Amino acid sequence: MTGGTLVVLAPDKFKGSLTAPEVAAALARGITRRAPRARVRCVPVADGGDGMVEAFVSAGWTRVEVAAPGPTGEDSTAVYAVRGETAVVELAVAVGLVKLPGGRLDPMRADTFGLGVVIGHALDAGAREIVIGLGGSASTDGGSGLLRALGLRLLDKQGRELAGGSDVAALLEQVASVDRGGLHPAVATARFTLACDVDNPLLGPAGSVAVYAPQKGATARQMMKLEAGLSNWAAVLGRGYAEIGGAGAAGGTGFGTLAVLGAQVRSGIDVLLELLDFTTLVKEATLVVTGEGSLDHQSMHGKAPVGVAAAAKKAGVPVIAAVGRTLLSPGEIRAAGFAACYPLSDLEPDPARSISTAANLLERIGERIAMEHL
Structure with missing residues (x-):
């Protein structure tokens, strides 16, 4: 092995165990x-969910x-990453499940207002390309909170502001119209991209409520109310947006931003790799190593490791996966x-011990990779 060997490490988080960095x-x-002369470049990644801002900060963004x-509504802080006129904000670190006080689920009160505050701060600071990482949502408010924070007024039948x-469900059911006149002035010239790894519509059996509200603590009765609220919200802002893949992401935040901010939905990992100029990063690499907690059939649909593998393959660099577990056959792994x-x-076949000792196990995997592939 020569001193010129470069290994790019581009893993996603191991959920419940380790962050991507x-x-x-x-x-x-x-x-x-095992390979002390190898050069190693760490480029942690994310697919749009929690960990996206952290990935950009690790890559040198401010x-x-x-x-x-x-x-x-509790006082809190959030972070975002910025470089030039591009800001990467993340729903999870502002209004995600991890931000609920004491971890107590609150499906009827939780909203996305705080995420709108973060976006407004980025716009005030001069950002005009806003990438919103969707994932880990605690709410099902159709993005209404985010939009209110940016100046959208929700009005009832009498024209009174709500x-x-x-x-949240009662609020959305009462909306009869919206007033866009007070929207943050930079919204008109900014471009919004939704970094997202799901393609659910807003409503129906594959929609935001049916698929995700139970994870947020909603009962069957609450789900009926939330679905009714979102249905009315869709009627006010435009049902066409509700059918777009990704409209149901993050409790319908996708829908609200599509309808009012003119956002575009893109694969989270594709957005991240593009902004990090991943193709250039791996151009001289001997090997790329990626991974996540579980490499399974869901990974084939927009998850980070498969996106990294596709980008590395395009650059002609072999890719290895280091994962917590895999449910794929050897043939499926090669096909990916x-x-x-x-x-x-x-x-370590015991899942609990594997999670608790993941860092040590990954070091051993790193040694194997060095011995067998460098």
Whole structure:
């Protein structure tokens, strides 16, 4: 092996265990232990869900902290990443499930107002390309909170403004029209991209409520109310937007931003790799290593490792997956673009111990990768 060997480590998080930067760091320790002359470049990634801002900060973007209310209105802070006129904001770190006080689910009160505060801060600072990472949502408000924070007025049949902060479903059911006159002036010239790995519509059996509201603590009766509220919200803003794939993402936040901000839905990992200029990063690489907690059939639909594999293949660089576990056959792993796959479950079959000792196991995987592929 020569000193010119370059290994690019581009893993996603191992959910419930390690962040993407922690996964990359553990792999790097193992690789350099066995191959001390190898150059290792850590480029942690995300598919639009939690961890997206962190990935950009790790890549050298500026980290900005801003005071923004959490999903149920409590005082909190959030962060976003910025470079030039491009800002990457993340729903999860502003109003996600992880921001609920004490982790208590509150499906009828939680909203996206705080995310709108973060976006407004980025617009005030001069950002005109806003990338919104959708995922980890605590709410089902159709993006209404975010839009109210940006100046959209929700009006009832008498033309009175409706305020949020109580029952999201009741609020959405009462909306008869909206007033866009007070929207943040920069909205007119800014471009909004939704980085998202789901293609659900807003309504119906594959929609936001049916698929995701139970995860947010909604009962069957609450789900009926939320669906009715979103249906009315769609009638006010335009039912055509409700059918777009991704409209149902993050409790319908996709729908609200599509209808009012003119947002476009894109694969989260594609957006991230493009903004990080991943093709250039891997151009001189000998090997790319990616991974996530579980490599399974869902991974084939817009998840980070498969996106990384496709980008690396385009650059002519072999890709290896280091994962918590895999449910794919060897043939499916090869078809997904991976030269090899190293699951932690091969070293530690007990899931609880695998999660708790993931960093050490990943170091051992890094050593194996160095011995077998460098």
